[in-house]
Amino acid sequence: MSTAGKETAMPAHGIEVRHCHALAEFERCMELEREVWGGTERDQVPATIFVVADETGGQVLGAYDREHDGRMVGFTLAMAGMHGEQRYLHSHMTAVAPAYQNRGIGRMLKLFQREDALRRGIELVEWTFDPLEIRNAYFNIVRLGAIVRRFKPNVYGITSSPLHGGMPTDRLVAEWWLKSARVVTALEKGSVQAGWPSRSGLGERIIVPREMTAWKTSDPAKAAEAQRCIGEEFQRCLERGWAVTGLELSDTEDRYLLVPFGEVPGMKP
Numbered sequence: 219m220s221t222a223g224k225e226t227a228m229p230a231h232g233i234e235v236r237h238c239h240a241l242a243e244f245e246r247c248m249e250l251e252r253e254v255w256g257g258t259e260r261d262q263v264p265a266t267i268f269v270v271a272d273e274t275g276g277q278v279l280g281a282y283d284r285e286h287d288g289r290m291v292g293f294t295l296a297m298a299g300m301h302g303e304q305r306y307l308h309s310h311m312t313a314v315a316p317a318y319q320n321r322g323i324g325r326m327l328k329l330f331q332r333e334d335a336l337r338r339g340i341e342l343v344e345w346t347f348d349p350l351e352i353r354n355a356y357f358n359i360v361r362l363g364a365i366v367r368r369f370k371p372n373v374y375g376i377t378s379s380p381l382h383g384g385m386p387t388d389r390l391v392a393e394w395w396l397k398s399a400r401v402v403t404a405l406e407k408g409s410v411q412a413g414w415p416s417r418s419g420l421g422e423r424i425i426v427p428r429e430m431t432a433w434k435t436s437d438p439a440k441a442a443e444a445q446r447c448i449g450e451e452f453q454r455c456l457e458r459g460w461a462v463t464g465l466e467l468s469d470t471e472d473r474y475l476l477v478p479f480g481e482v483p484g485m486k487p
């Protein structure tokens with residue numbers, strides 16, 4: 219069953235997503251990378267890696283604006299990966315040019331990524347994201363139906379990108395099980411329920427204060443301390459075999475919702 223119907227029925231106007239294979243396209247991806255992340259050359263993914271990803275079963279996808287000379291305005295780079303026998307794609311970067319953000323192009327790239335992976339018999343796509351970036355987390359977990367079972371502290375080190383604000387690059391690993399009932403529901407309905415607390419009444423919450431974004435500039439020491447505490451909580455819960463399945467948003471704080479992995483609705487093959 220194609221689950222992309224509802225979401226692809228309303229693509230961003232005039233935007234087309236397709237595979238990239240040419241060096242000139244990879245160089246345009248690098249331009250977008252610089253535009254979106256900034257930072258120094260040391261932290262940029264070079265064109266050679268785009269070539270390697272494309273040649274070795276990964277994915278380089280571009281979003282093109284047909285109404286403006288067909289220029290590339292967004293891209294996704296994914297590498298081919300293996301967990302034991304499980305083939306998967308590791309989606310390393312998704313970027314949309316600032317002038318084109320919030321028009322559904324990021325979503326189009328993810329949906330194309332899913333369809334392409336399924337066509338190739340790949341049922342899992344993973345990527346990392348910053349647990350403090352709640353909007354992105356909500357998109358990954360609630361709107362796309364990804365779950366999280368792993369936390370990686372300072373995974374890329376401290377980078378020069380202004381987007382990372384000089385903070386340790388703590389990351390959660392999103393697992394997007396493309397054929398699961400959870401993901402199918404998320405894509406058909408636009409969001410998926412957290413299943414929290416679980417059937418047996420278990421549930422944990424991890425709180426991210428709303429001031430977190432402000433603290434990053436006004437009080438970096440406080441932001442760093444809060445990041446450390448949040449990271450420890452994720453580590454504690456995820457090491458016990460729990461999974462993040464939802465997010466509760468409020469005016470004062472946002473809460474990640476976790477249940478034991480074995481009780482996540484819609485995850486059984």
Ligand SMILES: CC(C)(COP(=O)(O)OP(=O)(O)OC[C@H]1O[C@@H](n2cnc3c(N)ncnc32)[C@H](O)[C@@H]1OP(=O)(O)O)[C@@H](O)C(=O)NCCC(=O)NCCS
Nearest residue numbers: 254310311312313314319320321322323324325353354357
């Ligand atoms: C994240 C990003 C690729 C989304 O692309 P987009 O075309 O703006 O996204 P869409 O319009 O399709 O919206 C999809 C979701 O992305 C999330 N999103 C949008 N802008 C975002 C931003 N600046 N930062 C984080 N998440 C964002 C939202 O949750 C949105 O879902 P919603 O509509 O339910 O709120 C884009 O904002 C971007 O390039 N950000 C900077 C780079 C980055 O953080 N990449 C992700 C990690 S590799």
